[in-house]
Amino acid sequence: MIWPFSILLLQEAFRRALECDGRQCPAHVDVVKFLAEAMRSIAHGEAGKTEYLVTIVPIIQHGDGQEKGVVDPEDSCLNAEDDVAYEQNMCIRVAMLALFKDDPVARDLLEGIMEDFDADELRELTGLDKTAYASKRRLIRRTIDKHYPGGWKP
Numbered sequence: 001m002i003w004p005f006s007i008l009l010l011q012e013a014f015r016r017a018l019e020c021d022g023r024q025c026p027a028h029v030d031v032v033k034f035l036a037e038a039m040r041s042i043a044h045g046e047a048g049k050t051e052y053l054v055t056i057v058p059i060i061q062h063g064d065g066q067e068k069g070v071v072d073p074e075d076s077c078l079n080a081e082d083d084v085a086y087e088q089n090m091c092i093r094v095a096m097l098a099l100f101k102d103d104p105v106a107r108d109l110l111e112g113i114m115e116d117f118d119a120d121e122l123r124e125l126t127g128l129d130k131t132a133y134a135s136k137r138r139l140i141r142r143t144i145d146k147h148y149p150g151g152w153k154p
Contacts, residue, residue: 006039013038092152099143106143109136 100106
């Protein structure tokens, strides 16, 4: 029996494989295995999103007739605008990283830049000295400028 959530996971795996998510099935991997692993990854990611969604319910302290320390907590779920922005950022991230699929140092450096690491952290992460770091940053900038001369357009 196929559970309803399995169908949703399968549909999401197909959607991500066909869209700009970056999931591409390598030629040597069985398609069924690829989709199964994609489904597992999606389920794990969704579980991580709900792990920290804690509903806080303020409680009135009885006895003195007044509310003490009662606040209305903000909703911890993403609204529609934040969700769209997140999806766009993921598409940009995947497209930029795809430009450097054959250069793992450039990919690591670019990921660090996107995560707002400072130069010292990036040099430590990649093992580059100052000159090699500057050269790799120029390579990244020039490659992105070459592929997207007018800026990012999906």
